[in-house]
Each structure stands twice: as C-alpha cells, then as structure tokens.
Amino acid sequence: MTPDLSVIIPVYNRGKLIHHTLESVRRASPGLAVEVVIVDDGSDRPAAEAIAGLGYRPEKIIRQPNRGLLFARLAGLAAASGRHLVFLDSDDLVSPEKFRLQVGAMDAASAEVSYTDTAHGTIDGEYDQLVFTADEPLAATDDPARFFITVQPPPHAPVFRTDWLRTVVNGAFFPPSPLYNQVAEIWFYHNAATRAARVVKVDGPHTIVGRHPGARLTDHWEKLAIASLAVMEAFARSCPRQPATAHARQLVAEKAFRSWRRLPRGFSPEFGTRELGVWQRLKCDRRLERLGGPVFQNLARCLGPAGAGRLMRRWQNQPYAACRTLDEDTLDRLLAALPAP
Numbered sequence: 001m002t003p004d005l006s007v008i009i010p011v012y013n014r015g016k017l018i019h020h021t022l023e024s025v026r027r028a029s030p031g032l033a034v035e036v037v038i039v040d041d042g043s044d045r046p047a048a049e050a051i052a053g054l055g056y057r058p059e060k061i062i063r064q065p066n067r068g069l070l071f072a073r074l075a076g077l078a079a080a081s082g083r084h085l086v087f088l089d090s091d092d093l094v095s096p097e098k099f100r101l102q103v104g105a106m107d108a109a110s111a112e113v114s115y116t117d118t119a120h121g122t123i124d125g126e127y128d129q130l131v132f133t134a135d136e137p138l139a140a141t142d143d144p145a146r147f148f149i150t151v152q153p154p155p156h157a158p159v160f161r162t163d164w165l166r167t168v169v170n171g172a173f174f175p176p177s178p179l180y181n182q183v184a185e186i187w188f189y190h191n192a193a194t195r196a197a198r199v200v201k202v203d204g205p206h207t208i209v210g211r212h213p214g215a216r217l218t219d220h221w222e223k224l225a226i227a228s229l230a231v232m233e234a235f236a237r238s239c240p241r242q243p244a245t246a247h248a249r250q251l252v253a254e255k256a257f258r259s260w261r262r263l264p265r266g267f268s269p270e271f272g273t274r275e276l277g278v279w280q281r282l283k284c285d286r287r288l289e290r291l292g293g294p295v296f297q298n299l300a301r302c303l304g305p306a307g308a309g310r311l312m313r314r315w316q317n318q319p320y321a322a323c324r325t326l327d328e329d330t331l332d333r334l335l336a337a338l339p340a341p
Contacts, residue, residue: 003035004103006085006162008076009058010039010069011047014090017212018047022056023127024093024208031100035059039076042066068181073188077165085162087185091123091210092156093132098206102159105200112164112197113144115157119205123212134205144197148189149251155185157207168192173238179337182227190235193248220325225259226334229275232256233341236281246284253282254290261292261309266320268331274341276306281341 007025011018025036036058040047048061062075073087084103088094102114121132138157141147165188172191180187235252239245256278263272288297291305292312299308326334 001033003082004032004084005034005099005159006037006076006080006082007034007088008037008039008073008080008085009088009090010041010072010076011043011090012041012066012069012072013043013045014047014050016050016054017123018051018090019054019056020123020127020130020210021088021090021092022051022054022058024095025088026056027096028094028099032103033082034099035080035082037062037076037079039064039072039079041068041072068178068184070176070178070181070184070187073184074169074176077162077169080162082162084159085165086156086159088156091212092154093121093123093130093208093210094156095119095204095206095208097204099159101202101204101206105202106159106161109198109200111200112161113147113199114159114202115147115151115153115199116202116206117204118154118157118207118209120209120211123210132205132208137203138201140201140203142199142201143247144195144199145193145248145251147199148193149248149255152186152189154207154209164195164197165192168195173240174234177230177234179230180227182223183231186228186231190231190252193251194239194245221323222326222331223334226271226338228259229271229278230338232278233274233338236278249282250284253279253284256282257291257305257309261313263313263317264320264323265314265317268335270335274338276309277341 009021037060038047038051038058040061040063042065046063051058060079062079064075077085084106098116102116105111106114115138117137118135119132120135121130123130138153139151141151168191176187232252239249256275260272260275286305288300288305296308296312299311303311
C-alpha cells in the first residue's frame with residue numbers, strides 16, 4: 001500500500017530532543033497511512049539506538065556520513081514512498097490536524113503544494129504540558145513563485161506532492177552544495193519557484209517551531225545570510241532568461257534588494273556589494289514601489305534606488321555591533337568560501 005504521506009526527519013546528535021517531534025507526528029497520523037523516514041546524518045551515537053530507547057519505530061532509518069541538512073533531506077526524498085511528503089527537523093512539531101488537513105486539501109484541489117500558518121513554543125518537559133503561541137498568519141497565495149520566494153515559510157510548513165518535488169530536484173538549475181546547508185529549504189524553494197504548481201493554503205497555526213536551549217541553525221544570523229546569498233547568486237547565474245522564469249527572477253531580485261536594505265550598519269561591505277549585485281545582475285523591472293515605501297521612493301527619484309537604500313540604511317538600521325554573533329575571522333572565512341560572484 002502506498003503511504004499517503006512520508007515524513008522525512010534528518011537527525012544529527014539530537015538525542016532525546018527528537019522525542020517531541022516523533023510524538024507530534026504520532027498524534028497527527030491517525031486516519032492516514034504515514035511513513036516516517038529518519039535520516040541519520042552521521043550522528044556520533046547512531047540515531048537508531050537513541051530512537052529505539054524512546055519507544056518509537058520509524059518505517060525507515062537511513063544512516064549516512066555527515067554531509068549536512070540539504071543532503072540529508074535529499075536522501076530522505078530519494079527513500080520516500082508516500083504520495084506526499086513533508087520535511088521536519090528534529091526539533092520541529094506539527095499540530096494533530098496538520099497532515100490530515102493538508103493532504104485532504106491537496107487531494108481535493110489536485111495540488112502540488114500546500115502550507116499552513118505557524119506557531120512557536122518551548123520544547124521542555126512532558127509533551128502534554130507544552131504551550132504554543134500562534135504567529136501572525138502567513139500571506140495567502142496560489143502563485144508558486146510568490147510562495148517560494150516571498151512567503152518562504154519554515155521548511156515544515158509545506159507538504160509537497162512527492163513526484164512533483166522529485167521533478168524539481170532532477171531539473172534543478174543549480175546543484176546542491178554544502179554552502180546551502182544552513183538554508184537547505186531555500187535551495188528547494190529557488191529551484192521550485194519557476195515551476196508550474198497549484199498551491200493551496202490551509203489556515204491555522206499547524207506548523208510549530210520548537211525552541212530549546214540546544215544549538216540551532218538560527219543562532220547565527222550571519223551564517224544564514226551568507227548561505228542565502230550563495231543560493232541567490234547561484235540562482236542569478238543559472239536561471240535562464242525566459243518568459244517562463246521572468247516572474248521568479250523579478251521576485252528574487254526584489255528580495256535581494258530588500259534584504260540588502262535591512263543589513264545592519266557596518267556589516268561586511270563585501271557582503272553588501274554582492275547582495276546588491278544579485279538585484280543588479282537579474283536586470284528586472286525596477287519600479288520603485290516594488291522596492292520600498294513613499295519615503296524611499298521620493299529619495300530614489302533623486303539618488304537612484306541604491307543611493308536611497310544606502311542613505312536609509314544609515315538612518316534606520318542598527319549598528320552591526322548590536323547584533324553581531326560571529327567573530328571577524330569566522331565571517332571572513334565563510335565569505336571566502338563563496339564562489340566568485
């Protein structure tokens with residue numbers, strides 16, 4: 001029997017933390033045929049041992065040498081046998097209704113992608129005692145490019161039709177790289193943004209971001225920013241200039257410009273130049289209302305978009321010293337690992 005849903009969970013040295021993730025999957029599974037695919041990305045102690053001690057029995061456990069999150073998700077995709085799939089990290093949770101609602105909505109609409117709103121909560125203590133707080137609802141869209149580039153939800157918000165996602169991966173504009181591991185989902189998102197797809201939103205905070213004292217990828221925003229820059233630069237180099245890709249290229253260009261405008265004062269000049277360069281390289285429609293509000297637009301008519309952006313960064317943005325999480329040597333090393341723009 002083909003499962004309705006494959007739940008792909010990469011694991012790297014999570015120990016007991018994954019208990020909450022697996023428990024949330026168990027509670028969301030009644031009424032569906034669900035397979036759980038654990039990808040052990042080279043944990044010091046095999047994940048199979050840790051999970052067995054927690055009393056859960058995933059349908060598949062894959063152990064591979066440590067290659068990082070993107071490659072673990074790709075291994076899970078290759079092993080999945082469900083009609084649909086969802087990626088969870090080992091500190092992500094789902095509501096008891098998430099799987100049923102999203103699979104049902106996709107089947108009803110013959111959709112390739114569905115997504116929900118989000119919530120957050122601290123993962124600590126007994127599962128039934130956890131408290132979750134709903135976030136602001138995500139924008140509703142049925143436009144795949146806008147969903148993947150502008151909405152860009154957490155990686156466990158979307159449920160994908162498995163065969164569609166495999167087509168995206170097999171036809172990727174640019175191949176996976178360890179450079180993208182920090183933001184593995186946006187490698188998928190950028191490669192999916194030009195593909196035809198029916199996207200449906202299921203309202204409600206059914207995607208839960210877990211918070212905990214352990215290390216998280218989001219602990220260092222600079223690492224996320226550099227990995228995101230690597231993805232955007234690869235997209236700008238590789239995505240063909242065709243009518244079918246114009247909308248996605250426009251949205252990536254605008255996102256790069258707006259991200260550049262948000263950089264803190266005094267942050268790496270090289271990074272800023274490269275991020276602005278993505279916007280310049282994509283050569284898309286530069287209508288000012290796409291790039292900022294009325295004050296920005298008035299300044300840009302006199303100074304140009306880049307000049308207005310630089311001036312407003314000096315006025316509005318906090319200094320890098322107030323939000324720094326990496327030392328200078330680490331930052332320089334990460335930037336040096338990027339291919340030439």
